[in-house]
Amino acid sequence: MSEAQIKDARIRSLMATGILDTEAETAFDDIVRLAALVCKTPIAVVSFVDTDRQWFKAKIGLEVSETPVEMAICRHVLVCDDIEVFPDLTKDPRTTGNLLVTATPSLRFYAGARVDSPDGVPIGSVAVIDTVPRPEGLTAEQSETLLALARQVMAQLDLRAQAARLKDGEDRFRAIADSMPQMVWSTRSDGYHDYYNARWYEFTGTPPGSTDGEGWNGMFHPDDQDRARALWSRSLETGQPYEIEYRLRRHDGVYRWTLGRALPIRDGAGQITRWFGTCTDIDDAKRLAEERELVSQELSHRIKNIFAVISGLISLSARNHPESKAYALALRDRVMALGRAHDFVRPHSKASQPEARAATVFALLTELFAPYDGAGGMRISLVGDDIAIDDRAATPLALIFHELATNASKYGALSAAEGHVAITAELTGDDYRLVWRETGGPTLVGPPAVEGFGSTLSKVSVEGQLGGTLTREWLPEGLRVTMTAPANAYRRPNRFT
Missing domain, CATH: 3.30.450.40 (GAF domain)
Structure with missing residues (x-):
């Protein structure tokens, strides 16, 4: 130089x-x-x-x-x-x-x-x-x-x-925090609140510094204060992230639903040095979600009634046209199976909510097999990996296993006193495989000469709605059906989070 x-x-x-x-x-x-x-x-x-x-x-x-x-x-x-x-x-x-x-x-x-x-x-x-x-x-x-x-x-x-550099960093943090739409706050490692951004004071209308320390809890709805304090104390004890929905008092005295979240900041030794958190006004979104839920419940209830009306119309048509009775009854049973599947996963109000149950494959199949002797027990057993489902998977599962159970009771294992059906489920990597295996029924000599409507419907349901495959093996000891589909096809991601 x-x-x-x-x-x-x-x-x-x-x-x-x-x-x-x-x-x-x-x-x-x-x-x-x-x-x-x-x-x-x-x-x-x-x-x-x-x-x-x-x-x-x-x-x-x-x-x-x-x-x-x-x-x-x-x-x-x-x-x-x-x-x-x-x-x-x-x-x-x-x-x-x-x-x-x-x-x-x-x-x-x-x-x-x-x-x-x-x-x-x-x-x-x-x-x-x-x-x-x-x-x-x-x-x-x-x-x-x-x-x-x-x-x-x-x-x-x-x-x-x-x-x-520290002052510059603090100035930058304050500038960023004050520009955010959320309320931002920070505490010492012991949970003592010592910082709120401008949004907090604008929303609450409180004088600067008045909610430091423990003053924040008094801003919550009285019914939410104990719950908020308990969750915050648990996070301070365990170091786990803090997340809660509560009602926060606005400057005009109105309580608004708010989402509170906080994460700990740790030093090189893993010790918590500070907590940083945000409060997000979710009142409008929460009320909109409640309105949508009411509409969804009402629509779902009407759909359930439609299933009942269609089943009734089919039964009435069967009585008026005896020559179509077999076909009409089979169609009615399919509609009823779809109705049970819909009722299993549909949104419920508190009044219509059935007893607590998990929305899983095994729970749905157990309910579908209820009309058959020994549902989920002596004659139809369920073993292996169970996974959660939503309405996307409920319909094809209901169609497929209703057809299998119906045919088994007419021609297969369930038509014999000693017959049995074993359903095994296995989660392997990204795929979920269900195997239906009949034993103890009439000896099979091969596949039927003509594939029935129900079999075609089952195959279309698996391939079209779940993106999977369905194979049948006509073994002497009984029918074996293997259904494989991506595990994520059974439930939409983050539906309940």
Whole structure:
């Protein structure tokens, strides 16, 4: 680098420290006192070399606070490795013409240790000065002390840089937090609330600082306060994320449903240092969801009634047209199976909600097999992996297994007293496989000559609605049906989260 480039780099680094023209600080004043005491000199300074001046951050035994850069003996220290010593300033060609030497205060001895900026650029020195020559210079102990004091100056500069970065980070955080639509808050590791952003005070209308500590809980609806405090205490004890819905009092006194969330911040040792959280007004969304749920329940109830009406119409048609009775009854049974599947997964109100049950494959099949002897027990068994389902999978499952059970009771294993059906389920990787196996029924001699409507309907349901495959094996001991489909086809992701 050229001399000009070196100077530019030095000035940039010096400016970045923000040290120039700052008020006196005890830490720096103590450094020059100790330097003068140990080196036994009347003058000691902490100086920095600016563009056209030498500025003293701390000084003892010297009246001026700065000098022109041409008079700065410190600038010669910037190019040394550690300490630069001038035993007699009148005899060194670099300083013989310096006005600080030739005129008042008539300096004669100088020793300086270089000071670097936090980014490693020489910007100043810690120096001891005398008005009489010192041919012996400094002792080894004095030199080591001067170097140590220079390191202390650099440590102070680094602390200032860290503090500046921290303040800048805090300012950035506050600017970001205040620009967010959510209410943002923070607590100490013990859960003491000590920060809220502008949105919190705008929403609640409370004076700044009034909800610090435990004051936040009083802003909740009385019916939600104990629950919120219990959940928050549990998160503080376990370190688990905090999430809750509660009613928060707005500035006009109206309670609004709010989603509260918080996550812990941990240090390198895994200890929680702070909690950061948000409050999101979800009142409008929650009320809209409730309205949609009511509409969904009403539509679902009407669909259930439609199944009943269709089943009734089919039965009536069967009575009026005896020649179509077999077909009509089979169609009615299929419609009723679909109705049971729909009722199993449809939205319910509190009044229509059946007894608690899990929406799973096994639960649905158990309900479908209820009309058959030994449902889910002696004659039809369910073993293996059970998975959750929703309405997407309920319809094809109801059609497929209704057809299998119906045919088994007419022609297969369930038509014999000792017959049995075993259903096994296995979750392998991304696929879910169901195997229907009949035993104890009439001996099979091969597949039927013509594939029935029910078999075709079952295959179409698996391939079209679940994106899977269905195979049949006509074994002598009984029918074996294997149905394989992606596990995620049985339930929409994040439906209940």
